Amino acid sequence: MQKKIQTVWDSKKIQILKASQKIFARYGYFKSTMDDIAQAMGMKKGSLYYYYKSKEDILKDVVNYESEQFLNALQKEIESLKTPQEKILRFLQFRAKEFMQLMNLHQVSIQAFLEATSIVSEMYQECFEKEIDLLAQVINEGIEQGIFIECDPKKVAKSLLTFAEAVKFREFHKNKNIVISQIDYSSIEEEILFTAQIIINGISK
Numbered sequence: 001m002q003k004k005i006q007t008v009w010d011s012k013k014i015q016i017l018k019a020s021q022k023i024f025a026r027y028g029y030f031k032s033t034m035d036d037i038a039q040a041m042g043m044k045k046g047s048l049y050y051y052y053k054s055k056e057d058i059l060k061d062v063v064n065y066e067s068e069q070f071l072n073a074l075q076k077e078i079e080s081l082k083t084p085q086e087k088i089l090r091f092l093q094f095r096a097k098e099f100m101q102l103m104n105l106h107q108v109s110i111q112a113f114l115e116a117t118s119i120v121s122e123m124y125q126e127c128f129e130k131e132i133d134l135l136a137q138v139i140n141e142g143i144e145q146g147i148f149i150e151c152d153p154k155k156v157a158k159s160l161l162t163f164a165e166a167v168k169f170r171e172f173h174k175n176k177n178i179v180i181s182q183i184d185y186s187s188i189e190e191e192i193l194f195t196a197q198i199i200i201n202g203i204s205k
Contacts, residue, residue: 010051017058017065019041020037020040020055021062023036023040037058060123063127064123070127071130071131071134077090077091078090078094084139084148085204087138088135088139088196089193089197092160096185096188096189096192097189100185128161132157132161136157137153139203147205148205151203159199163192163195164192167192171183
């Protein structure tokens with residue numbers, strides 16, 4: 001397994017990032033201002049500029065911070081499971097539940113989420129690539145244990161995660177004007193796990 005990501009985050013920056021998450025969720029990224037964030041922090045805007053020069057810089061660190069927390073939690077969630085089949089299914093289930101919990105916590109609208117994703121797409125892609133690498137390691141373990149047939153672990157991992165993302169974004173684009181918590185995510189999760197099981201069966205000996 002990969003080593004955990006260990007970035008040392010300044011405690012004040014973490015407070016700013018958490019406050020910014022709430023502001024972005026409430027107003028959407030484009031309507032949010034540095035004044036809004038400073039006010040939520042109870043600090044002067046000049047003091048906020050000491051830590052961040054723009055709201056884009058803040059958004060990038062929000063993504064970095066959340067991605068790091070998520071990847072470490074994901075790795076911890078699957079490392080104690082015994083079989084690669086269990087790890088793959090738990091991997092997909094965990095990432096779906098974690099995403100929904102985060103969105104529900106901040107009551108993020110789908111429109112606000114899509115706005116933010118378009119702005120920091122490269123950073124989301126970096127996190128996605130790390131997920132692919134982590135899942136590919138699980139698949140490779142199955143190959144080495146003689147449980148899975150010889151295949152390209154990274155291609156299989158990418159196919160699983162690309163499908164999971166496609167199902168999620170399909171629902172989001174159908175329901176742009178509501179809060180994410182209003183989406184029936186249980187049906188999304190069920191569809192993802194159903195297809196994942198078919199793929200797992202296909203690579204199993």
